[in-house]
Amino acid sequence: MPPYAHVRAVVIGGSIGGLTTALLLRDLGFEVDVFERTPTPLDGRGGGIVLQPDTVRWFAERSGQDPETLSTATEYVQYLGPGNDILHxxxxxxxxxxWGTFYRALLADFGTEHYHLGEFACGVSQDADHATVRFVSGRRAEAELVVFADGITSVGRRVLDPESTMDYSGYVGWRGTVPEHTLPAEVRELMGNAITYSVVPHSHITLYPIPGETGTGPRDRLMNYVWYRNVPAGGELAELLIDKRGFTGTVSLHPGQVQDRYVDEMRATAAQVLAPAAAEVVSATEQPYIQVVSDVRSAKMADGRVALLGDAASAARPHAAAGTAKAAADAWALADALTAADGDIPAALRKWEPAQLDLGARLLARVKEMGERSQFHNTWTPGDPDLRFGLYGPVR
Known part of the structure; x- marks a missing residue:
């Protein structure tokens, strides 16, 4: 019999980290329910994910789905100069x-019977034997283990570490995708087999091809990018984050909701400063969107029968392409700790917490330094191995 047969677990947050956690807990025998606050299935806005080993481990080791059917690949990393010349x-x-491709694959493995949409967790309490999550709807869920994987605005983090705050980095990421086959042939030839960077004073953009909604073929792929641009805190940022409906975003503005004047300015600036191939992608984006780049880290990831993981515990800037890998690493380490704990869930969480806190702290320190180099010190140097992707450090 699995070690946690008939033991209940609740996962708050039905994104990639939450679903990975739920699948691993279910493999241990837990009866798992996932609660996602959005009322409809998540779509991820088509954003790209760099697949590091921890991210894809579920599909490599446990799933019947072939990870190669979920991904695209490139063979080079390159930096472009002002005339599309290759600097490195x-x-x-x-x-x-x-994001959407990966999410749908995880959800297909987990199923929808115990995946609950439209349930916004608002509080949690616990005694020696159970933890109880309360929802805005009035619903309550009791379990022997509660895992908050509810992202950068985590309710669980506010409970476990109410002193933690989100600190704005000083810049935002403009993001978007363009069907690769619609780009000029010379742009496809230049960028179709590479991660491409264009570095300019106080800014840089990263581009790479990802699967589209319909597959990974030449006419399905999308060119995905994130362009980091400085926006001072205060009135300028506040105005940018008011969407077309008059609502204020805190961590992002969705596609189609960014005010037209900012989109027009962004496209015009791209043509002026970025490598022409990068500017072509940016200008062709029908509905770019904005990610507010912030730092946050909880001093705690575990308390009794309650755990935080992924962005709920510590949210790292995207420069190391390690956010989803960190969430997956937290989930696999949690499963290992529970396996070794012989049914003692609080003991497992105590054993699991220190290493994951350290991993989050090291990743956050690294990406903060990378961001400072790019956005403020102008020392993001093409080819510098310290600037490579990697959860545990730059891949050598």
Whole structure:
């Protein structure tokens, strides 16, 4: 019999980290329910994910789905100059997926029977034997283990570490995707087999191809990018984050909701400062969107029968392409700790917490330094190995 047969677990947050956690807990025998606050299935806005080993481990080791059917790949990392000249190029293979593709694959493995939409957790309490989550709807869920994987605005983090705050980095990420086959042939030829960077004063953009909604073929793939641009805190940022409906975003503005004047300015600036191939992608984006780049880290990831993981515990800037890998690493380490704990869930969480806190702290320190180099110190140097992707440090 599995070690946790008939033991209940509740996962708050039905995104990639939450679903990975739920699948691993279910493999241990837990009866798992996932509660997602959005009322409809998540779509991820088509954003790209760099696939690091921890991210894809579920599909490599446990799933019947072939990870290669979920991903695209490139063979090079390159930096472009003002005339699309190649300033630096090295052979380094990376694979990618789109957020939506990966989410749907995880959900297909977990199923929808115990995946509950439209349930916004608002509080949690516990005694020696159980933890109880309360929802805005009035619903309550009791379990022997509660895992909050509810992202950068985590309710669980506010409970476990009410002193933690989100600190704005000083810049935002403009993001978007363009069907690769619609780009000029010379742009496809230049960027179709590489991660591409264009570095300019106080800014840089990263681009790479990801699967589209319909597959990974040449006419399905999307060119995905994130362009980091400085926006001072205060009135300028506040105005940018008011969407077309008059609502204020805190962590992002969705596609189609960014005010037209900001989109027009962004496209015009791209044409002026970025490598022409990068500017072509940016200008062709029908509905770019904005991610507010912030730092947050909880001083605690475990308390009794309650755990935080992924962005709920610590949210790292995207420069190391390690956010989803960190969430997956937390989930696998949690499963290992529970396996070794012989049914003692609080003891497992105590054993699991220190290493994951350290991993989050090291990742956050690294990406903060990378961001400072790019956005404020102008020391993001093409080819510098310290600037490579990697959860545990730059991949050598």
């Amino acid at each position: 190029r090295e052979r380094r293979r990376w694979t990618y997926t789109s």
